[in-house]
Amino acid sequence: MNYLRHVLDHLRKDLRLEWRSRDSINGMLFFALLVVVVFGLAFDPTSYPTTTRQISGGILWVALLFASMTALNQSWARELRNQVLEAQRMAPSPASALFLGKAIANMLFVLVVEAVLAPIFIVFFNLHVLGNVWLLALILPLGTWALVVNGTFFAALGLRARNRELLLPLLLLPISLPALLAMVQATTGVLTADLDSIQIATWVKQLAGYDIIFTTICILFFETVLNAE
């Protein structure tokens, strides 16, 4: 219970900070929109509805992945100012509570971006979904958590490295590839209705398993990373 209160305190602090500046959400939103526009220019989505359905799952996740990466570094860079991070290290609350609070806050930001981006995406790509749209309400949060939990962890890991902006994608992408495979496959399966419900369920289960495994080891190792020399 006590632990939960610490997590909620950290979450509340991060949400308040974001509410005052709204830097991350605005940045992510505009970035994701730009990615969608670039892909829209690269090929003509309205003339080829079948092709569009086949690739828009991948494009959606690429847009979200890169957009969330712009925000993840910010979320820790905020803590570096005025030695806030040093204070956090000395605080008696468990280090993983800080991590979980921040990961949940980042998750909420990305979910807001997704909620705004999804209608724009459907309009710009003239997307007519053939499968069960409501399944996306399960796939999107699971996939987002897979990106955000590892992303928050690796952003903290690269915090004191040279070129941390460059380091995050280099570390996050290889580790996330199995999760990306699962979310892109499941999303494309829903959009095109090519996969039956059992196949989609397998991808969703894999994604959930990935989330559970990596959330656990992130929590286990966060203190080591926070206090690394």
Add this chain to the structure above:
Amino acid sequence: MEQRNPTLRSVAWLWFGIAVAVLVVAFRQAIFLTPRDAAQGDVGRIFYYHVPIAMWSLLFPYLNFAASLAYLYWRRRDPLKALTADAFALASAEVAVVYASITLITGSVWGRAAWGIWWAWDARLTSMLLLWLLYVSYLMLRRFSSTGQSHTLAAVLSVFAAVDVPIVYMSIRWWRTQHPAPVFGGGPNSGMDKSMLPAFFWNLAGWAIWGIFILLFRFALERKRQLADQEAALQAIEASLEIPQ
């Protein structure tokens, strides 16, 4: 500085000589003595290099994982032992990347001859590529972080990579497969003809000996670098303690 140990040097030279000798025998076996493959012709001979190296390239990540766990365990308890473990982790990651690269390149050459394409997004090719990417990113982290902090962070990343490898393997296996079935334990028709066995096992042994050689060589080099760093740090401290004249 640590003195050079003459016994160790001669053992290293001997080991190097054995590695070269075994590889020469293996080359003769694979290229000249083994009969030509009935289905593939001479192209099939790359099998004797591709498969043994691929098998060993799967071993070195385990060594890296074990050394990283040892580092994390000794980090506070015994920093000097921890540094040794860290040097071993670095060396095994580098050898893993080298072996995985050779596997990818030889496989790609074979794929061009047998399938007509350099690359296919097949299960085992993709998982090997992902393994390669994971350990390249590990080496990137070590290069990028400023001195002194990289050991712990790299060890943590190594744990993440090691957890990721089985997930990658299972998820991609489920995704698609085109690569020839595993040669050993891959079903009723697996296994190889008796005439192929000597060339295969000579190469398996040769590349193992060679891999251990470059692993230990790289390890010794990294230890030397660490010791030189320690020496330099010590001298800097001593210099700062001297009373100005």
